[in-house]
Amino acid sequence: MNITTLVFILLSVMAVGSAAMMIASKSPVHSVLWLIVVFFAISGHYILLNAQFLAIVNIIVYAGAIMVLFLFVVMLMNLNAETEPIKNYRLQLIGIISGGTLLLIILSAIMKIDVEQLVEMKTGNEGLIKSLGLNLFKNYVLPFEISSVLFLSAMIGAVVIGKKDEAVENKK
Amino acid sequence: MNAIILTAIWGVVMMFSGVFFKNKSIPKYLAIIGLLIAVIANTAEFSIAKPIVHINIHDMLRFEKYNLLFIDVAFLCTMVYFLLSGTEIEKVGPHAGEYFALIFFVLCGVSIVATFNTLLMFFIGIEIMSIPLYILTGSEKRNLKSNEAALKYFLMGAFSTGIMLMGIAFVYGGNPNGSFFIDKIQLGSGQMPVMIALGLLFMLVSLSFKVSAAPFHFWTPDVYDGAPTVFTSFMSTIVKAAGFFAFIRLFEHSFGTMHDQWQKLIVIITVSTLLIGNVTAVFQQSVKRMLAYSSIAQAGFMLLALFALNDKAKEGILLYTAAYSLATIGLFGILTKMEDFTIDGFNGLAKQQPLLAFVATVCLLSLTGVPLTAGFQSKFFMLMAAVDNGHQFWLVIVAVLFAAISAYYYFRVIQAMYFKESSQPSVTVIHSISSQFKIMLIVIAILISIIGIYPEIVIGWMYR
Amino acid sequence: MNNILQLVWLIPLLPLVGFVINGLGRKSLSKNLSGIIGSAVVLASFVLSMLVFMQVKSGTTASLHYFNFLELSKFKVAFDFKIDQLSSLFLLIITGVGFLIHVYSTAYMHYEDGKDFAKYFAYLNLFVFSMLLLVMGGNYLIMFIGWEGVGLCSYLLIGYWFRNTDYTDAAKKAFVMNRIGDLGFLLALFWLIAKVGTLQFDEVFSSASLAKLSIKDITGITLLMFVGATGKSAQIPLYTWLPDAMAGPTPVSALIHAATMVTAGIYMIARSNALFSLAPLTQTVITVIGLATALLAASIAIKQNDIKKVLAYSTVSQLGFMFLALGTGNYVAAIFHVMTHAFFKALMFLGSGSVIHAMGGEQDIRKMGGLHKHMKITSITFFIGCLAISGIPGFSGFFSKDEILSGVFSHNVVLYSLALFAALLTAFYMFRLYIVTFTGSFRGTHDQEHHLHESPKAMTIPLIILAVLSIVGGYVGVPEALGGHHELALYLTPVVKSAEHHLTHGTEYTLMVVSTFLVLISILFSWLKFRNYKIEADAKGFGKILQNKWYVDDIYQLLIVRPLQNVAGFLNKIVESKIIDGAVNGLGKLINYGSRQMRWLQSGQVGAYVLLMVIGMLILFFIQLFL
Amino acid sequence: MDIKAYIVLSLTLFTIGIIGVLVRRNAIVIFMCVELMLNAVNLLLVAFSKMHAISNTAKLSPTFASDAQIFVFFIMVVAAAEVSVGLAIIVMMYRNVHTVDVNFLNRLKN
Amino acid sequence: MGNYFTFPDLLIWLPLLAGFFCFFAKEEKSARLTAIVFSLLILGVSIATLFFTNDTKYLNYNNVNYIWLKYLGANYYIGLDSTGRMLTLLTATVFPLILIATSKTTIKNAASYFGLIMLTQAGLMGVFMALDALTFYFFWELALIPVYFLCSKWGGESRIQATFKFFVYTFAGSLLMLIGIIYVYLHTGTKGFEDGVIVNHSFSLVSFYNANLSATEQNWLFVLFFIAFAIKMPIFPFHTWQPDAYDQSPTSVTMILSGVMVKMGLFGLLRWLMPVFPSGVIHYKNIVIILSIIGVVYASCIAMMQDNIKKLIAYSSIAHIGLMCAAIFAMNQIAVQGALIQMFNHGINIVGMWIVVEIIERQTGVKKISQLSGLASTAPVLTIFLVIIAFANIALPLTNAFTGEFLMFSGLYNNNKWFAAIAGLGIILSAVYTLNMIQKVFFGSTNAVTAEVKDISLNEKIVLMIIVGIIFFIGVYPQPLIELTKDAVNNLLVRVK
Secondary structure, three states, rough: OOHHHHHHHHHHHHHHHHHHHHHHHHOHHHHHHHHHEEEEEEEEHHOOOOOHHHHHHHHHHHHHHHHHHOOOHHHHHHOOOOOOOOOOHHHHHHHHHHHHHHHHHHHHHHHHHOOOOOOEEEOOOOOHHHHHHHOOOOOOOOHHHHHHHHHHHHHHHHHHHHHHOHHHHHHH | HHHHHHHHHHHHHHHHHHHHHHOOOOOHHHHHHHHHHHHHHHHHHHHHHOOOOOOOOOOOOOHHHHHHHHHHHHHHHHHHHHHHHHHHHHHHHOHHHHHHHHHHEEEHHHHHHHEEEEEHHHHHHHHHHHHHHHHHOOOOOOOOOHHHHHHHHHHHHHHHHHHHHHHHHHHHHHHHOOOEEEHHOOOOOOOOOOOOOOHHHHHHHHHHHHOOOOOOOOOHHHHHHHOOOOHHHHHHHHHHHHHHHHHHHHHHHHHHHHHHHHHHHHHHHHHHHHHHHHHHOOOOOEEHHHHHHHHHHHOOOOHHHHHOOOHHHHHHHHHHHHHHHHHHHHHHHHHOOOOEEEEEHHHHHHHHHHHHHHHHHHHHHHHHOOOHHHHHHHHHHHHHHHHOOOHHHHHHHHHHHHHHHHHHHHHHHHHHHHHHHOOOOOOOOOOOOHHHHHHHHHHHHHHHHHHHHHHHHHHHHOOO | OOOHOOOOHHHHHHHHHHHHHHHOOOOOOHHHHHHHHHHHHHHHHHHHHHHHHHHHOOOOOOOEEEEEEEEOOOOEEEEEEEOHHHHHHHHHHHHHHHHHHHHHHHHHHOOOOOOHHHHHHEEEEEEHHHHHHHHOOOEEEHHHHHHHHHHHHHHHHOOOOOHHHHHHHHHHHHHHHHHHHHHHHHHHHHHHHHOOOOEEEHHHHHHHHHHOOOOOHHHEEEEEEEEHHHHHHHOOOOHHHHHHHHOOOHHHHHHHHHHHHHHHOOOOOOOOOHHHHHHHHHHHHHHHHHHHHHHHHHHHHOOOOOOOHHHHHHHHHHHHHHHHHHHHOOOOHHHHHHHHHHHHHHHHHHHHHHHHHOOOOOOHHHHHHHHHHHHHHHHHHOOOOOHHHOOOOOHHHHHHHHHHHHHHHHHHHHHHHHHHHHHHHHHHHHHHHHHHOOOOOOOOHHHHHHHOOOEEEEEEEEHHHHHHHHHHHHHHHHHHHHHHOOOOHHHHOOOOOOOOOOOOOHHHHHHHHHHHHHHHHHHHHHHHHHHHHOOOOOOHHHHHHHHHHHHHHHHHHHHHHHHHHHHHHHHHHHHHHHHHHHHHHHHHHHHHHHHHHHHHHHHOOOOHHHHHHHHHHHHHHHHHHHH | OEEEHHHHHHHHHHHHHHHHHOOOOHHHHHHHHHHHHHHHHHHHHHHHHHHOOOOOOOOHHHOOHHHHHHHEEEEEEEHHHHHHHHHHHHHHHHHOOOEEEEEOOOOOOO | OOOOOOOHHHHHHHHHHHHHHOOOOOOOHHHHHHHHHHHHHHHHHHHHHHHOHHHHHEEEEEEEEEEEEEEEEEEEEEEEEHHHHHHHHHHHHHHHHHHEEEEEEEOHHHHHHHHHHHHHHHHHHHHEEOOOOOOOOHHHHHHHHHHHHHHHOOOOOHHHHHHHHHHHHHHHHHHHHHHOOOOOOOOOOEEOOOOOEOOOOOEEEHHHHHOOOHHHHHHHHHHHHHHHHHHHHHHOOOOOOHHHHHHHOOHHHHHHHHHHHHHHHHHHHHHHOOOOHHHHHHHHHHHHHHHHHHHHHHEEEEEEEEOOOHHHHHHHHHHHHHHHHHHHOOOOOHHHHHHHHHHHHHHHHHHHHHHHHHHHHHEEEEOHHHHHHHHHOOOOHHHHHHHHHHHOOOOOOOOHHHHHHHHHHHHHHOOOOHHHHHHHHHHHHHHHHHHHHHHHHHHOOOOOOOOOOOOOOOOHHHHHHHHHHHHHHHHHHHHHHHHHHHHHHHHHHHHHO
């Protein structure tokens, strides 16, 4: 067992464990924090795979921006306490079982593949910022531009949904 | 390309229109003008066969005649929708310009999913189509039903996005070419590789979700019911048809050569969709909800195109888009004018509003698939495609039997309008009915029958 | 004179014209006028028939083709008339007796409304038309047209007094029973078409056609034809309609249910003798059925008290005799008996009509008696009829019946003795009827007695004419044993080929003497028994069985009508509404039920939706990856 | 490292996300689970891209290996957009009913 | 004439035009008048077609062929041939009779009522003339939809359910047929147009006849088509929509349904089923005949138990249609010829029956046999007409139905003697229920319901007289009808054998 494998296993355990903790923890705040741990673990994987740019972006965008937004909302709503009143254990059990079965089915199908395909670890320059940047602004300029539509609509959405409507307020 | 650029730009224009024009109905006219421009530009593109501005898109989109024709059909249906229900859009909330902008963004997404050539564009297109819809669903902020619908739609939509991405990942992983281009997916011969199969399954599930095929349809009735009626009209027609178009395009180009290996999945989904859609619709009391279920049932029929995956199916999906959209837009347009959405609310409509009742009848007949209506032609082409496919013939028979059942719930409305008396003497239609609305209704009825009699008005373009 | 045969189409057409005039003008025509029209057209037909008869007698026969009724490339039915010895004879009987009865009816039906009166004559004319069509038809199809037509007229006339449900019941029964027979006849025709490809008499009876038929075919065809004959001619098992048919006006009973229509079966078999002679099995069946009918009906007649019922059963019995003759191959005798029977039975029916007329509608002989005093002509003519039917030498019935009996004797002695017994019964019940009705003292009410009177001329003259015919009618067929030439047999030879029977003259004399002697004894016995007739209590034991007509109607009710109704009721209540319609409605209900159940899947909770989605995914993944 | 290891890891995370969606009722947590699912996909995509980097056929494509990583980039972009809309919807609901329990609003059913 | 307009054109467009006019009529009277005048005009055209039967001379007069869906190979192709000519004549005859006979009945919303009736006529005409499968299917449904509205709007109390059952039943059947049409279409040969476009398949009748179908394919396609036609006819066990629909529809619509529409099914058999699937016909022949004959006896039995006069006639109609279906499948010249002329005769007779029933129901408001009695006393003329028509209905000689039934039975007998014998039970049973009905309704003494009944009016008398005239004319001289349809029989048998 070399060091790469060891790090891989370590990061994997960390990711899976914190993911499990995330769905298991009762307080949403804890969930958010656990999820951030997962993101860190995944970023670790990215580094292991020599995708440094993604590793950084993952931390900045996901852990930094998005999760903070989440945390912000949770805090705003004061949901840090126990919020799910009655738990339907049977439904949860069924959920876990069916999710697990799905995993089993897929994994058993995957395990049937007998060709061993290796993953290039720690080397290769594809994930470096230069190659990504060239690729993105040369070949992927179209999706890049079009994503703006996505953000525009998200923006409008935030306005339409988030803004308080005086007219409507007055009417009611 | 023209369509994508113009709709994106016009979306921004619409966004500002709300700020710069105080008159509430300006956005509507602006939207109609914009759409008109988009339609003309798109038509020009596919008749002259080159876009106005040339951008190197690295083959990420393909502007073939068929795809552009679909965009045209979708845009024209939207035009009808604007003309019929534009006034209702203004009434939903104070952000009329924004609503139109969102619809234009959706149309941009529609154009993308009609022409995508890589999985990336496909994914982005689907998201551009979906995210504005989440917003539109929740646009009645004070209406708890609207809230609920938006929440459900959003959560489940995001969930299905995750599933779709997993599918894309597996397809990518299973493709030895390591490419996202849908025509460069190497399937090999013989048994489908496991990774490709997994990718296909995940994508199938998420796309089934988007087109509300059973058993992934559960969001549909609730969301269609909860969303503002005027937006339900849009999302259950054009957007859904676009979803189908993407579905078929994706599966034909990436997995088409292994069609026989996954056809059985489509059969299962088709049958359960037909069953659940038609049977559940039977007992609905609310016309709006009934139409939601009926949209599931119609999706079952459209899935036949995926089952067949041949030329007839492609023609059929075009016809279906036009026929189903027109009829549903017409019905929802009438529904917006009704006070009571239950079937009993339609009692005796024929006496008070003969025109409304007549057009509603035409639309319902079209949905049932009675000859001389567009609905018949679309079903006819679907059946023809499925029969031509040559496999699983029984599926076709099941499909028509369910079509016969569908007559049951569609005709309940007709019966209510024509053969039953209204329980209260007062008018069942409260909202004012403008003459423009009436004219548009007549236009819809005429369009439905013209397509019903001469479907080549739509599909003939493919041969010209 | 050949051109008279060209006018043959007038014979049926005239009554049809009468029917149309009377039918359409029944509101405007006066009673006299419609009576006259009705009678005159038949008279005209009779005159024409006479002329035709003369023509035929001189040896000219004709097949007259008018138009093609049905013409397909492989199969053709022409609208043809065939005028030969057999049909011309029947033409005479029908138009002759028919005319008399028309005349009689003008008086008998006098109490009817003008409208109904005209309607009656219209029906009667229509009947004559149909009957003429039946006998003149040049092929089986035309015959069948007449065949069903007379059934229709019989239906209409039995139900003439339509306000009375019993009468309309009887009419219905007559029609349905006839239809059962008709089905047999039709099937025979289909069989013929299938094998021979034609229905034209000349072609069917040609040797080429007959050669195409196997013995099985011929037996089958003839048996089915006989089924038709049992319906129309009231033989076992389809005879029960005829006594009920007495519900109609009495002249109708005389014309249709005694003289003409009921003999259609005999005519048909005689017409098809070429076929029947080739089917020994059928002949045996006909013999047995004929004899059984003769005995059964005669036995029932003994105990009947309704004057018309007695006559009706007597008719059935006599028809049995005719079939007996047909079965033994003695076609001429059968036709001979048809003719004589037409005379004396019409006579007796008209006589009974006269009695009923006098009694103001009363038909029960227990309430009559001593009528001879009041209505001499009726009484005497009726008596002549009784003598004729009993077969007293010198009267017409003697010759025809004797010919039948001797034919049977040459066939089988046992059958002969049974037939003779039936003849004795005939004499017995006929004289019972006569004695109870006309002799003794009157047993009815005073009112009735006061009204008793002889009938008007229009009624008595036909009676007299028929009485004369009943006497002299037999002399056309005097057998060689009595020094005659049997004119009738000679006349019919070209058409009807009877089986030869070889009896010495000595045997024939013996038979005549024996039967005459026994008949006289039977009459005497009858006179002794009924000369002081008193109204008796209901019969017991065997008498009761006879009085109730061997319970045949009840048996039919029990074995056929009731089960049929039960089956139909079962089909209606269970199969139709529960099973077939139930399946259709059940499908609708099932969908409704499914709809109601399936709604619960739509629980409204995101978690449940996702769960169902995941389960759906599970299934799809499993199918695709592992199956 | 064998690609299967990454597939197993990624699918496990993905399934945990699914199970989270199934068992939790807090809309925010459910949404977070969806984010987890997306991250699992991201990880898998990167792993696949590094897998293809070894294979020769994939190298024929000019953009071969960074395709997947750019895709991941776009997924993040979309996720960000979704988050803004999604949180807006959740906040809107919270404003109306003062809870983020997805089962609380249950008017649309059957 | 052939260059400007043709008979098929006239027969389709006149009723359509009439329907259009009627919809915009202001009052009941003008709508009714329009309908009557146009229907008489159509009758005139239809009679005129009888004089232009020579196809070599008048081909242009009798055929209309326009390119419709070029890339599918579907044409708007209608034409008159022998069977079509007979059935269009029947349609054209029946409609004015119905309209005139019911002109005393007051109708709400008369404009749409008559408009829909005329639309139905257009649909029926189209069905009987279509020579292209898609055209045929269109007209097939076009005839159904107006009838649905007519029955649901103007029918009896439980009309909505009854009519809906009828609609769904026939709709499901016709959809099955649609699949069949598609399947056959996909197995037809190529077709070229003048401008050089060649399409792979074609919907024309001729290509259907020459479709390349294996025996197994034919067998199950036969089932698909047959179910559609069997429902329309209807034959046992697909008949349960019919008694309810007849009972609940307004009588004039019932007349259209039973007089003409059920002939669509039989016509479908003759034109679209048997010649297209000859080996399927051979395969299923006996099953169909047995089914039909069961239907004959079964329906007759149920008719005996009916107390509702309309249902009685409905069941009797099922029995008659069953016989025709059996005869068609007996597949010999005699039987098919018989069935063809019987199609016409049955249409005339049953319309006569319904007219009588309509008069009774309008005057008494009662359709229960047990509540009626003694109508012969109060309405003798009506009784006479009814008796004539009823006896024609049970095929008494010299009425029109006799010739048809005689030929049918005879042909059926050629096929199998037991078929004829068992179906023959229908003859007896039909007499039983018909006479029962006559006896109970018309004979006996009058009661409270029937005492005030008036005899029929002039227009009814005229209509009934025309019907009776046709009954006797064809009964005595059926040859013209046979001549008219002879070719059809031969063509059919040549194709099937």
